[in-house]
Amino acid sequence: MTVRFFGSAASALFRPNSTTMSPTKVTIVGSGNWGSAIARIVGQTTKAYSNEFDPTVRMWVFEEMVNGEKLSEIINTRHENxxxxxxxxxxxxxxxxxxxxxxxxxxxxxxxVVPHQFVKGICKQLEGKISPNAHVVSLIKGVSVQENGTGLKLISDEIREYLKCPVDVLMGANLAPEVANDMFCEATIGCQTRSVHGPMLKRLFHTDNFRISVVEDAHTVELCGALKNVVACAAGFxxxxxxxxxxxxxxxxxxxxEITKFVEHYYPGSNLSTFFESCGIADLITTCYGGRNRKVCEAFVKAGKPMAEVEKELLNGQSAQGPPTAAEVFHMLEATNLISSFPLFVAVHRICQGEMPPSGMIDCLRDHPEHQA
Structure with missing residues (x-):
């Protein structure tokens, strides 16, 4: 396979291998459903570009016992999560x-590639212990709350703050079971230094059935990935x-x-075209029809049980990111007196918290400000 390299301004990490440079080592931090699906891709590409990447890819596994065996040992002996x-x-x-x-x-x-509520704890463990040349690619669809409680913080910013390294993001219409089944799909990498780092990151993830586009509008890519889960909850209701x-x-x-309004209000400077990438409208559509947030919220309505109980029954230890993201978005809207401008986001939060019946979702749609002009 012929490998092409781009960008003379690239750092040593992003230059081709030479006699004085070793192939780039890759670690996947997370081994859930999505983490294991992306491991199937990265395992392929690192072998295909073995002069650029070390073909041995480590995957951090939160150790669990499965039928009396350690999960890590099962993966290493049977090559299956x-x-x-x-x-x-x-x-x-x-x-x-x-x-x-x-x-x-x-x-x-x-x-x-871990649930967003675990990022801070993971970063604290890694703080000061990673390579000085480390570069993070976040596949995490969520947001966190600033310590003063008055606003949101992007997951990429939280990682960057702790680990003091560049952070790019990968988002898209990527339901993990379909990716694992090698069904054709697309994804978007938001890379702030596209001309320098974009080509190399594309090689790491791009395959015949997992097609990558790279844009510089990284904050929009990331916010689309987080906020679509809130909308998917509404679809589930x-x-x-x-x-x-x-x-x-x-x-x-x-x-x-509401997604476009939220992004432009709190993170101005987004490109309209980014909302038409896989990270935008495509991810929104697929999540509203097939994602776990939609599934959990549909079951929540039908079962009449608390959200946490439904999640535990349906997701086999995984978590739905929509409800906690809705809570974090709500607190930001409340702190900035914009609750009335985002009724769908607010309704999702209140339904998840038991403050509003699920039927209130229809009232929200019926009375949405978009219909008042």
Missing amino acids: VKYLPGKILPENIVAVPDLVQSCDGSEILIF TDGLGYGDNTKAAVIRLGLM
Whole structure:
């Protein structure tokens, strides 16, 4: 395979291998459903570009016992994550490591793919212990709250603050089971230094069935990935109430309006074209029809049980990111007196908290400001 390299201004990490430089080591931080699916891709590309990447890819595994066996040992001997991605073989160059710091030791690319509420704890463990040339690619769809409680913080900013390294993001219409089944899909990398780092990151993730586009509008890419989960909750509520595709189309349209308004208000300077990338409208559509947030919220309506209980029953240890993201968005809207401008986001939060019946979702759609002009 012929490999081309771009950008004379690239740092040593992003220059081709030479007699004085070793291939770039890659670690995947996380081994859930999505982490295991992306491991199948990265396992392929690192072998294909073995003069650029070290083909041995370490994957940090939160150690669990599965039928009396350690999950890490199952992955390393049978090459299958039997708990989170059963039935799909991982490439043999994916090596499970249960020690977080050890898994990242010497790696120059760290692919973060964990629930967003665990990022701070992971970063604190890694602080000061990673390669000085480390570069993070975040696949995490969520946001965090600033310590003073008055606003949101992008996950990429939180990682950057702790680890003092560049952070780019990968988002898109990427339901993990379909990616694991090698079904064709697209994804978007938001890279602030596209001309320098973009080509190399594209090689790391781009395959025949996982097609990558790279844009510099990284904050928009990341926010689309987080906020679409809130809209997917709204879609799940309407599904649970028995409404059809016309109603879901309204949820998607009004949700997209709130996403674009939110991004432009709090993070001005976004490019309209980014919302039409895979990270934008495509991810919104697929999540509102097939994602875990939609599934959990539909079941929440039908079962009448607390959200946490439904999540535990349906997701096999995984978590839905929509409800906590909705809570974090709500607190920011409340702190900035903009609750009335984002009724769909607010309704999702209140329904998840039990402060509003699910039927209130329809009232929210019916009375949405977009219909008042």
